[in-house]
Amino acid sequence: MTKPKDDLSDLTRDLIAVRDRRDRAAFGRLFDYFAPRLKGMMLRSGLRDGQAEDVVQDVMLAVWQKAAQFDPHRAEAAGWIYGIARNRRIDLARRRPITLPEEMPEPESLEPDPAHILALQQEARHLAEALDRLAPEQAEALRAAYFDDISHRRISEVQGLPLGTIKSRIRLGLERLRHELRNIAP
Amino acid sequence: MTEIRHHIPDTVLDAYSAGTLPHAFGVVVAAHLSICDGCRARLAADDMLGGAMLTGLAPAAMQSGARDRALSQLDAPSPPVPRGSGVFPAPVMAELRGQPPRWRMLGGGIRQQILFADQEGSLRLLYIPPGKAVPEHGHRGLELTLVLQGSFSDSEGAFRRGDVEAAHDDIDHQPVAGAGEPCICLAATDAPLRFRAAVPRLLQPLFRI
Numbered sequence: 001m002t003k004p005k006d007d008l009s010d011l012t013r014d015l016i017a018v019r020d021r022r023d024r025a026a027f028g029r030l031f032d033y034f035a036p037r038l039k040g041m042m043l044r045s046g047l048r049d050g051q052a053e054d055v056v057q058d059v060m061l062a063v064w065q066k067a068a069q070f071d072p073h074r075a076e077a078a079g080w081i082y083g084i085a086r087n088r089r090i091d092l093a094r095r096r097p098i099t100l101p102e103e104m105p106e107p108e109s110l111e112p113d114p115a116h117i118l119a120l121q122q123e124a125r126h127l128a129e130a131l132d133r134l135a136p137e138q139a140e141a142l143r144a145a146y147f148d149d150i151s152h153r154r155i156s157e158v159q160g161l162p163l164g165t166i167k168s169r170i171r172l173g174l175e176r177l178r179h180e181l182r183n184i185a186p
Numbered sequence: 187m188t189e190i191r192h193h194i195p196d197t198v199l200d201a202y203s204a205g206t207l208p209h210a211f212g213v214v215v216a217a218h219l220s221i222c223d224g225c226r227a228r229l230a231a232d233d234m235l236g237g238a239m240l241t242g243l244a245p246a247a248m249q250s251g252a253r254d255r256a257l258s259q260l261d262a263p264s265p266p267v268p269r270g271s272g273v274f275p276a277p278v279m280a281e282l283r284g285q286p287p288r289w290r291m292l293g294g295g296i297r298q299q300i301l302f303a304d305q306e307g308s309l310r311l312l313y314i315p316p317g318k319a320v321p322e323h324g325h326r327g328l329e330l331t332l333v334l335q336g337s338f339s340d341s342e343g344a345f346r347r348g349d350v351e352a353a354h355d356d357i358d359h360q361p362v363a364g365a366g367e368p369c370i371c372l373a374a375t376d377a378p379l380r381f382r383a384a385v386p387r388l389l390q391p392l393f394r395i
Binding site (some may be wrong): 024027028032034035036037038041052053056057060061064065076078079080082086087091093096098099100101102103104123124127132139142143146 | 204209227239240242243244247252253262265
């Protein structure tokens, strides 16, 4: 938890550059930041070094290929990439891959709304700060629940942390943002 | 698009996101997510927490040359993006292997196509003419039904395109298709349906209802 406070939005900016301009330098920065963390995630989930390395390569290639689907009104870079990585890891453990939803196109009329995007970034930053403030054993319990046995993440409570409540709060926050966006959009 | 009123229950969405949902149910959830912005946002919200935790994970050093290896793969052709067709979103088209449904008649104008079945559950498309009732049935465990076209009503309410009914084994429901277009549903069950009327019960082994 040593990252500077502003890099979440830098990462999202890089992901948008990959999406809109196929910017390889931006992709390189995303790789430098995320690949080692994704490898940490894969090692925690029980993969050996070589396999973890291969899965990280797959995930980062998918980030490049799926970038057109990234919508900063809906997600920031870390959450979006986490979702891709989680699905890849789960597919390794399943007989058949997870069925993914169809890509949902943004309405053409919808202009990017910087205020909304910034608000979402801010929510993500608050979340990261809240995680930083957790007692070390709580943070570790949460990491264990999320990363150690990835296919059994059906938990609503982790050692005194109401995970279900935390998730509902995030969901509500984002719902509120989306409604504001919808009211602004033509 | 009309507003979707009946969504995927939290526990089912969590299981989908954790990869623990059997295939038949996973397809229904993915099909709903394909047309429901709200549930998609709920999933994205959960991933935001995962993302915040990912950024806090201790980095593990990548092998030397990993970055160049990644950059060298960027020009490889992307896999095709799955698309839906008509009322069938991409996850349903994948189960149909890109072909239109091949309906089997069940009597009374009701048709079905079984898309998938294993020990953990079965997945079918149902076609119910306007005003027709699906024979009353109970089921063991969970049944997840997504409306793709038209509508149906039962004791739990009215369901239109995009709506999902999650029925547990304590519900005996008798869906009736609404007026207008025929009702087309995608339904997953974790056990064969038990129909109440005598004739459909006899037909059950034959048609694998």
